[in-house]
Amino acid sequence: MTYVQLTFFDLAGAAALILVNGALSLAFRLGMERSLAVSTLRMCVQLGAIGFVLKFIFAQTSPAWTLGLGLVMILVAGREIAARQETSFEGLWTYGLGTASLLFVGTLGTVFGVGALIGPEPWYTPRYVIPVLGMLLGNTMTGISLGLDTLIGAARRQKAEIEAQIALGAARFEALKPTLRRALRTGMMPIVNAMAASGIVALPGMMTGQILSGVDPVEATKYQLLIMFLIAGGTALGVLVAVLGAAWRLTDERHRLRLDRLRASRG
Amino acid sequence: MALLDVAALEIPNLAPVSFTLERGECLAVQGPSGTGKTLLLRAIADLDPAGGRVFLDGLERNAMSAPEWRRHVRYAAAEPGWWEATPRRHFGDAVKAEALSKTLGLAASLLDRPVAELSTGERQRLALARGLMDDPAVLLLDEPTAALDPKARSAVERCLKKLLTAGTAIVLVSHDRAQAKRLARRKLAIAGGRAKVGAL
Numbered sequence: 001m002t003y004v005q006l007t008f009f010d011l012a013g014a015a016a017l018i019l020v021n022g023a024l025s026l027a028f029r030l031g032m033e034r035s036l037a038v039s040t041l042r043m044c045v046q047l048g049a050i051g052f053v054l055k056f057i058f059a060q061t062s063p064a065w066t067l068g069l070g071l072v073m074i075l076v077a078g079r080e081i082a083a084r085q086e087t088s089f090e091g092l093w094t095y096g097l098g099t100a101s102l103l104f105v106g107t108l109g110t111v112f113g114v115g116a117l118i119g120p121e122p123w124y125t126p127r128y129v130i131p132v133l134g135m136l137l138g139n140t141m142t143g144i145s146l147g148l149d150t151l152i153g154a155a156r157r158q159k160a161e162i163e164a165q166i167a168l169g170a171a172r173f174e175a176l177k178p179t180l181r182r183a184l185r186t187g188m189m190p191i192v193n194a195m196a197a198s199g200i201v202a203l204p205g206m207m208t209g210q211i212l213s214g215v216d217p218v219e220a221t222k223y224q225l226l227i228m229f230l231i232a233g234g235t236a237l238g239v240l241v242a243v244l245g246a247a248w249r250l251t252d253e254r255h256r257l258r259l260d261r262l263r264a265s266r267g
Numbered sequence: 268m269a270l271l272d273v274a275a276l277e278i279p280n281l282a283p284v285s286f287t288l289e290r291g292e293c294l295a296v297q298g299p300s301g302t303g304k305t306l307l308l309r310a311i312a313d314l315d316p317a318g319g320r321v322f323l324d325g326l327e328r329n330a331m332s333a334p335e336w337r338r339h340v341r342y343a344a345a346e347p348g349w350w351e352a353t354p355r356r357h358f359g360d361a362v363k364a365e366a367l368s369k370t371l372g373l374a375a376s377l378l379d380r381p382v383a384e385l386s387t388g389e390r391q392r393l394a395l396a397r398g399l400m401d402d403p404a405v406l407l408l409d410e411p412t413a414a415l416d417p418k419a420r421s422a423v424e425r426c427l428k429k430l431l432t433a434g435t436a437i438v439l440v441s442h443d444r445a446q447a448k449r450l451a452r453r454k455l456a457i458a459g460g461r462a463k464v465g466a467l
Contacts, residue, residue, distance in 0.1 A: 160348030167312060168398065169338035178350060254313055254333040 003213045015040075057126045066126040070110070070133050074102045077141045081242075084145040087152050088263050093249055094148065101144055101242040102137055109136045109234040117226060135206060135227055136234045139191060143235040144242045147187025151246050152262065154179045162257050172251035180247055187239030191232050198228065268325050270436045271340070271405050276310055276319035278303045283319060284462040286455055288405070293427070293437040295447035295467060298457030304440045305345070307462070308407040311438065312342035323404065341403035345410040345440075347394030349382040354393045358400060367396040370429075372422030387414040392423060399430070406430070406437045412446065424449060 018040050025032040057065045078099025088094040110133045115123040118132075155162065158179065165175035173180070198204055203211075206227055210220035252258050269287035276284045281303045288294055296304050310317035313333050321328045321340075328336045351357055355378040358364035365375040371392040377385065378393075385393070391414050398406070411427075412420040427437060427450055438455075441447050447454065447467060454467045 160346060161350040163314060164348035165350060167314060167337055167342045169334045171334050256314055256316065
């Protein structure tokens with residue numbers, strides 16, 4: 001496999017394009033210059049660091065190092081879910097729900113996808129496990145964020161409708177059924193849209209990466225399809241676990257709607 | 268034995284509330300706005316967590332599931348919620364729904380109108396009809412005629428009197444003192460952080 005190696009001058013040329021974003025922000029007074037600079041810097045530092053970390057971990061082929069990095073990825077993704085919520089649960093519930101769902105999906109998806117389907121030798125080879133887990137977590141995280149945000153937002157807006165059903169004798173999940181349905185649909189929408197657009201509107205990132213590094217496009221497509229199926233299944237499971245967990249926490253054993261367990265909205 | 272027995276129910280900013288209610292009796296809850304009248308009804312219906320005990324026919328509410336409790340002890344909110352497009356979809360038995368609507372002075376055709384197009388008074392009466400569908404033993408009514416004209420109010424009061432005669436017990440929150448006198452003999456007066464039962 002051959003590919004054209006990039007120099008720092010190539011990267012600097014590409015980075016110059018960020019100036020377009022900055023100019024846009026200044027011209028239209030969007031006030032995004034600072035967040036743009038911070039985000040750009042964060043991306044460079046994070047990606048630069050992970051490049052070296054991955055190089056080190058790939059050289060170890062140790063299950064402990066792979067597991068350690070996987071856990072860190074899950075914990076950070078869980079924090080990202082909590083940070084994206086307009087309204088969260090009191091305490092660590094939102095973080096816990098997001099992280100637990102990602103842990104479940106990440107473990108199941110990676111063991112099934114890498115261990116059972118791809119089957120490298122040994123199965124925990126970090127070169128396979130880490131990228132697959134990363135793609136799985138990145139997409140599932142978006143689905144869970146959207147699902148939780150939709151559920152909690154709808155429960156607050158539709159308090160009267162939900163409590164009217166509860167007052168008439170409905171059980172908690174019965175009263176929350178339309179809200180749950182909407183949250184599940186919203187959480188799964190991005191991956192359904194991504195599958196529909198794949199190959200026509202955009203070439204997915206992993207496939208592009210493999211093609212650029214010299215892999216046969218048909219082989220790259222097979223990997224991409226496998227990943228997309230894993231992400232689709234993982235997102236569905238993750239959103240389901242997180243949304244059901246949130247619905248359980250939004251109500252109690254006497255089937256009451258417990259909006260008092262939420263923290264005041266941000267902003 | 269009293270049909271409803273409320274024993275030291277804990278409502279925020281209110282001393283523990285206790286009272287009993289017999290079959291066919293209406294208790295009028297009176298007091299300035301913001302003193303906890305709605306919270307009291309919600310606590311009896313077990314919609315908010317509250318310390319204290321509530322019994323129905325001698326049976327403590329924790330002895331039955333919460334949905335079952337609320338099928339017997341029915342709370343009707345001052346601003347009822349609707350989760351389907353038309354009122355009819357909220358009722359199981361169409362014949363009974365139409366009969367109840369008629370009793371409350373509403374045309375049966377209103378059941379098929381979009382909820383969003385109904386007036387506040389129509390929605391309030393339809394919500395009351397919805398709450399009566401499975402014949403609850405106790406009704407907890409929060410300002411059931413607040414948005415009604417005198418004719419509609421009379422229709423609701425006639426319906427409530429019929430229910431009282433049939434043995435239903437009613438806890439009625441109403442700012443209308445004349446209405447309270449027409450329906451109830453006793454009141455629960457809330458003032459200065461205390462709720463006190465007395466004659467009307």
